[in-house]
Amino acid sequence: MKMAKLITTPNLPDPDGFYEELLAAHDGLSKAESDALNARLILLLANHIGDLQALRQALAAARREGPEAELKAP
Amino acid sequence: MGRIFETPLYPYSRSPDQDAVVPARHRVVVVGAGPVGLATAIDLAMQGIEVLLLDENDRVSWGSRAICFAKRPLEILDRLGAAQRMVDKGVVWQLGKVFFGDRQVYDFNLLAEDGHRRPAFINLQQYHFESLLCERIFEMKAADAPVDLRGRNSVTNITEQEFGLELDVDTPEGPYKLRADWLIACDGAGSPIRKMMGLDFPGQVFEDNFLIADVVMDGDFPTERWFWFDPPFNRGQSALLHKQPDGVWRIDLQLGWNIDREAAVKPENVIPRLRAMLGEGVKFDLEWVSVYTFQCRRMERFRHGRVIFAGDSAHQVSPFGARGANSGLQDSDNLCWKLALICEGKAPESLLDSYDAERLQGAEENILNSTRSTDFITPKTEVSRIFRDAVLDLSADHAFARPLVNSGRLSVPCVHDGSPLNTADALPGAPARTRPGAPCTDAPLGEGFLLDRLGGGFVLMTIDAESPDQVAAGGITARRLALRAGDDATGALAARYLGAAAQGVYLVRPDQIVAARWAAFDQASVQAALLRATGRA
Numbered sequence A: 001m002k003m004a005k006l007i008t009t010p011n012l013p014d015p016d017g018f019y020e021e022l023l024a025a026h027d028g029l030s031k032a033e034s035d036a037l038n039a040r041l042i043l044l045l046a047n048h049i050g051d052l053q054a055l056r057q058a059l060a061a062a063r064r065e066g067p068e069a070e071l072k073a074p
Numbered sequence B: 001m002g003r004i005f006e007t008p009l010y011p012y013s014r015s016p017d018q019d020a021v022v023p024a025r026h027r028v029v030v031v032g033a034g035p036v037g038l039a040t041a042i043d044l045a046m047q048g049i050e051v052l053l054l055d056e057n058d059r060v061s062w063g064s065r066a067i068c069f070a071k072r073p074l075e076i077l078d079r080l081g082a083a084q085r086m087v088d089k090g091v092v093w094q095l096g097k098v099f100f101g102d103r104q105v106y107d108f109n110l111l112a113e114d115g116h117r118r119p120a121f122i123n124l125q126q127y128h129f130e131s132l133l134c135e136r137i138f139e140m141k142a143a144d145a146p147v148d149l150r151g152r153n154s155v156t157n158i159t160e161q162e163f164g165l166e167l168d169v170d171t172p173e174g175p176y177k178l179r180a181d182w183l184i185a186c187d188g189a190g191s192p193i194r195k196m197m198g199l200d201f202p203g204q205v206f207e208d209n210f211l212i213a214d215v216v217m218d219g220d221f222p223t224e225r226w227f228w229f230d231p232p233f234n235r236g237q238s239a240l241l242h243k244q245p246d247g248v249w250r251i252d253l254q255l256g257w258n259i260d261r262e263a264a265v266k267p268e269n270v271i272p273r274l275r276a277m278l279g280e281g282v283k284f285d286l287e288w289v290s291v292y293t294f295q296c297r298r299m300e301r302f303r304h305g306r307v308i309f310a311g312d313s314a315h316q317v318s319p320f321g322a323r324g325a326n327s328g329l330q331d332s333d334n335l336c337w338k339l340a341l342i343c344e345g346k347a348p349e350s351l352l353d354s355y356d357a358e359r360l361q362g363a364e365e366n367i368l369n370s371t372r373s374t375d376f377i378t379p380k381t382e383v384s385r386i387f388r389d390a391v392l393d394l395s396a397d398h399a400f401a402r403p404l405v406n407s408g409r410l411s412v413p414c415v416h417d418g419s420p421l422n423t424a425d426a427l428p429g430a431p432a433r434t435r436p437g438a439p440c441t442d443a444p445l446g447e448g449f450l451l452d453r454l455g456g457g458f459v460l461m462t463i464d465a466e467s468p469d470q471v472a473a474g475g476i477t478a479r480r481l482a483l484r485a486g487d488d489a490t491g492a493l494a495a496r497y498l499g500a501a502a503q504g505v506y507l508v509r510p511d512q513i514v515a516a517r518w519a520a521f522d523q524a525s526v527q528a529a530l531l532r533a534t535g536r537a
């Protein structure tokens, strides 16, 4: 499988629209329900990406570890 | 009639060794007649190595222990002449259901690959497993095989002397001494031998308690593995229901960490829990009820001079994934041919370093799998529970989430990539599953099966390739098993061993692990591989 680099430059066609939909998905949810939704969302997206290298880069970026940390990942 | 686990199977009787002036000397002493010690004694004796098996007890295992035995151990037992009786007695299963909260999220079929003699798993109580191995030992003894099993012989001390090992053994009639060239410690997770030698057993305890019950019932539950996460009858915890022979069912109920363990096993507390799980109308009797905590540990090295550790004495895993006895049998399989060659003077003692390397790798893999399962089943932080529940929730509707559900990854053998005994793969186009370091995959051969034809000993397996009938190097002979791809009309043999290659030559170890493979026979290459696989390169 071809390993892709995580895209960190603008890639969303309608940033404002997507952001609104993301928040709307949480409308009316309790904190616990929102946490659960976020977890489901991450899992769905991770499976869609399906590329371990990109996912590891995303994990490192989310942890603010920068690109060097990702290189050290297993 | 006494039940099997209450009956002395090998009652104490006085041995002439107890009256010897100079302690009697044995080739190999195996300490502990659990699943691993029994298999080890059978294997060595079948190879003509004199072996004495000692156990402090005189009967099979007590309490709720192993129930799930996987294909590879059954294949090993085929070589030891003991698998068929296990399969006949055991329950073969392949269906499972996963529940989350009050709903079933999905079901699965292990869909075992066709063309294997043995099923993916059988369920069989450990006490039956052990008694069937004892039966095999008694048969062998009756046929004058060099094996002896002594009950109520407890090893209390061990010293290394110039001539070998000296043991102190305690019996109902007092102590005596024994000498041994080699000692295999199969004395379980609490290994007294390990303690006598002052060796560590580092690892991790999982902070949780499990109520394990074996119940006898007539309930019409199907022959399936049912696993519940957070069920109504055990809120916030997990549960398992699995069938065993004789109408016995294994039930695991997670209890959490801070509980009163003594109260938990009292019938007045157990019965209402089980009733809530099984349904009001179901009649059941308790065979065993106990509370367990689980741990993962392993020794740093399994070989210490003339003492070799195998099974739970060397490594311990949580039962999720059924890797305890299953991996212990693989230890024994790996060890016995090596030790036999050393006893016969055909291989250097350094061959045992490969036992360490290969079985440490196996233990690491098992501990990793068992730890991951335990983390999924018993999430220890809020966020791990959130993700766990999200996986389960998604698994109801989305196939992608099901492989993430981890209620125990069932035991499969590891591939010894990088083993010092391997010769580099030289069969281009052949499938990875049978590369050097991998256990041979079974395949049908007309009325029979490949693994039975391999048996023990070194084998030069040729598929549509020419070679002499045998090849020898350094006193060890590999006999040829000449096959044609056409011997298996289903095509499995070719698919598993040739892939895109037109023909192949495999050198297979006595434990049925591939040592080397080539596109064509070459005497010098096979001899070099044979020397390498026996620790002389």
Ligand SMILES: Cc1cc2nc3c(=O)[nH]c(=O)nc-3n(C[C@H](O)[C@H](O)[C@H](O)COP(=O)(O)OP(=O)(O)OC[C@H]3O[C@@H](n4cnc5c(N)ncnc54)[C@H](O)[C@@H]3O)c2cc1C
Residues within 6 Å of the ligand: B031, B032, B033, B034, B035, B036, B037, B054, B055, B056, B057, B061, B064, B065, B066, B067, B068, B069, B126, B153, B154, B155, B156, B186, B187, B188, B189, B191, B192, B193, B212, B292, B310, B311, B312, B313, B319, B321, B322, B323, B324, B325, B326, B327, B328
């Ligand atoms: C609840 C539970 C469920 C499990 N489920 C599974 C499963 O499904 N599948 C699986 O593969 N494994 C399972 N296991 C693990 C399995 O029971 C063990 O891995 C297995 O028993 C290990 O075998 P062993 O021969 O190494 O040691 P043991 O079975 O512990 O045997 C050790 C023997 O050594 C003897 N001994 C000890 N000290 C001395 C001494 N000083 N002198 C003489 N003899 C001595 C003891 O009497 C005993 O007979 C489970 C375990 C538990 C607790």
